[in-house]
Amino acid sequence: MSVRVRFAPSPTGALHIGGVRTALYNYLFAKKNGGTFILRIEDTDQNRYVPGAEDYIIESLKWLGITPDEGVGFGGDFGPYRQSERQALYEKHAHDLVARGKAYYAFDTPEELEELRKSRDNFTYNYQERTRLKNSLNMPQEEVRRRLDAGEACVIRLMVEPGQDIHIHDLIRGDVVFQSSELDDKVLLKADGMPTYHLANIVDDYQMQITQVIRGEEWLPSTAHHVLLYQAFGWEDQMPQFAHLPLILKPVGNGKLSKRDGAKFGMPVFPLDWEGGAGEEKFAGFRETGFLPAAVLNFLALLGWHPGNDQEIFSPNELVQAFSIEHISKGGARFDYEKAKWFNQQYIHASSDAELAERIRPAAAARNYRTDTEYLTQIAGLMKERVTVIPDFVEQGYYLFEPVSGYDDEMIRKKWDAALQPAMDTLIGAIEAQEPFAAPELEEMVKQYLQENGIKPGAVLPLLRLALAGTMKGPAVFEMAVVLGKAETVDRLKNGLQYFNQVVDSPAG
Ligand code: GLU
Numbered sequence: 311m312s313v314r315v316r317f318a319p320s321p322t323g324a325l326h327i328g329g330v331r332t333a334l335y336n337y338l339f340a341k342k343n344g345g346t347f348i349l350r351i352e353d354t355d356q357n358r359y360v361p362g363a364e365d366y367i368i369e370s371l372k373w374l375g376i377t378p379d380e381g382v383g384f385g386g387d388f389g390p391y392r393q394s395e396r397q398a399l400y401e402k403h404a405h406d407l408v409a410r411g412k413a414y415y416a417f418d419t420p421e422e423l424e425e426l427r428k429s430r431d432n433f434t435y436n437y438q439e440r441t442r443l444k445n446s447l448n449m450p451q452e453e454v455r456r457r458l459d460a461g462e463a464c465v466i467r468l469m470v471e472p473g474q475d476i477h478i479h480d481l482i483r484g485d486v487v488f489q490s491s492e493l494d495d496k497v498l499l500k501a502d503g504m505p506t507y508h509l510a511n512i513v514d515d516y517q518m519q520i521t522q523v524i525r526g527e528e529w530l531p532s533t534a535h536h537v538l539l540y541q542a543f544g545w546e547d548q549m550p551q552f553a554h555l556p557l558i559l560k561p562v563g564n565g566k567l568s569k570r571d572g573a574k575f576g577m578p579v580f581p582l583d584w585e586g587g588a589g590e591e592k593f594a595g596f597r598e599t600g601f602l603p604a605a606v607l608n609f610l611a612l613l614g615w616h617p618g619n620d621q622e623i624f625s626p627n628e629l630v631q632a633f634s635i636e637h638i639s640k641g642g643a644r645f646d647y648e649k650a651k652w653f654n655q656q657y658i659h660a661s662s663d664a665e666l667a668e669r670i671r672p673a674a675a676a677r678n679y680r681t682d683t684e685y686l687t688q689i690a691g692l693m694k695e696r697v698t699v700i701p702d703f704v705e706q707g708y709y710l711f712e713p714v715s716g717y718d719d720e721m722i723r724k725k726w727d728a729a730l731q732p733a734m735d736t737l738i739g740a741i742e743a744q745e746p747f748a749a750p751e752l753e754e755m756v757k758q759y760l761q762e763n764g765i766k767p768g769a770v771l772p773l774l775r776l777a778l779a780g781t782m783k784g785p786a787v788f789e790m791a792v793v794l795g796k797a798e799t800v801d802r803l804k805n806g807l808q809y810f811n812q813v814v815d816s817p818a819g
Pocket of ligand 1: 317318319320352507511524525526529
């Protein structure tokens with residue numbers, strides 16, 4: 311049977327990075343096995359529905375290249391893939407279960423149940439309690455009929471029989487056993503006719519012929535009810551295998567990474583920026599922070615999965631080839647933002663200058679900088695070994711686009727000596743006369759000049775750098791000069807020297 315897996319998010323807000331990892335593992339598993347990766351939108355909980363969340367999910371998957379083969383926005387033969395469009399199907403299946411004696415109608419009002427919960431410590435609607443409650447198991451048929459015909463509000467509950475061991479062979483966790491006596495009679499169909507997650511999820515996994523369910527660990531307890539549902543429908547033969555992924559943990563301390571950790575630790579925990587609605591929170595995304603999608607994929611892939619050797623850099627294709635469920639860890643995976651940045655550096659470093667130019671362009675445009683491809687390509691080549699995220703090109707390298715706006719005065723005081731003035735003036739003249747104005751030739755000429763005049767390179771090269779960039783950090787000085795161009799270089803050197811003299815003349819502060 312060919313592999314069919316699904317990512318089934320609920321559009322209740324921005325898609326958390328943990329959800330993205332779930333999507334990725336499903337995708338990798340599908341591709342590795344020549345299978346199909348499906349996007350199903352689980353939007354039956356109207357109270358939690360957030361407009362824009364579905365588009366956000368789709369855009370995130372597209373940005374990362376985790377493209378579904380079937381699903382909302384992608385077509386396919388098993389649609390509709392949005393659960394709100396499948397309501398009639400769930401309703402029919404819920405009623406079928408009642409007819410088969412596996413589920414029942416319950417007429418208890420929310421207020422009545424609330425009373426019970428308040429008056430008793432651990433009230434659960436289960437095999438013991440149901441015998442005393444207002445449901446079709448305790449009523450004559452005619453009464454049930456009459457209530458239904460009168461349109462009385464009711465839910466459909468799964469009838470969980472006690473005394474059964476429910477075995478699950480989880481592909482990651484191994485054998486897990488639940489006791490049916492400890493489970494409640496889950497609501498399957500709500501009073502408004504909408505299914506609960508459990509019913510819709512099982513009906514869809516069955517209908518969409520899902521072969522493996524790969525999802526977060528928080529769903530493991532629900533799996534007991536899911537197995538009972540497969541049994542109740544008589545679909546055991548088509549029950550998928552289950553694989554529950556480990557939690558993603560906070561960068562430090564205990565517990566699961568939460569959406570608030572982003573702001574707390576100054577890092578993105580969402581794939582894309584999320585604007586939120588009126589009064590809602592905003593969140594920063596990996597994309598807008600300046601990460602490359604392949605770097606994010608690589609980072610996420612290793613957050614809970616290991617290749618079995620010490621390879622760290624995997625292209626998306628290599629991930630597909632290397633991926634296997636056996637190498638997913640049971641224990642939680644710590645979200646290490648430093649590692650994410652390291653991956654991004656590696657990927658930026660390995661990108662072509664032309665490719666980076668395209669990524670730098672929006673950041674440059676936002677600051678009204680030059681955006682021509684030729685210039686941005688040069689900037690890319692000059693800076694790519696030094697940056698971590700894309701905006702660094704225009705933030706750290708701002709002086710490649712506009713005049714230096716701040717000098718490292720402390721360094722200037724250390725390095726500038728007015729006695730160097732005549733030599734510097736001559737050197738600037740020589741730089742002005744230098745042809746071709748190319749880095750190796752320029753470097754050769756300057757070093758020769760220094761040698762002939764008995765000046766140590768360490769006395770002058772930092773000054774050139776400070777005059778051009780204001781700071782000691784940054785790209786190789788002669789390459790920088792060439793990118794700035796001869797006229798600008800000479801200007802900056804002259805202005806720089808004037809500034810140096812001012813700094814040393816003024817009292818240190
Ligand atoms: N709609 C569920 C969620 O939001 C899906 C869980 C599952 O994959 O079964 O995570």
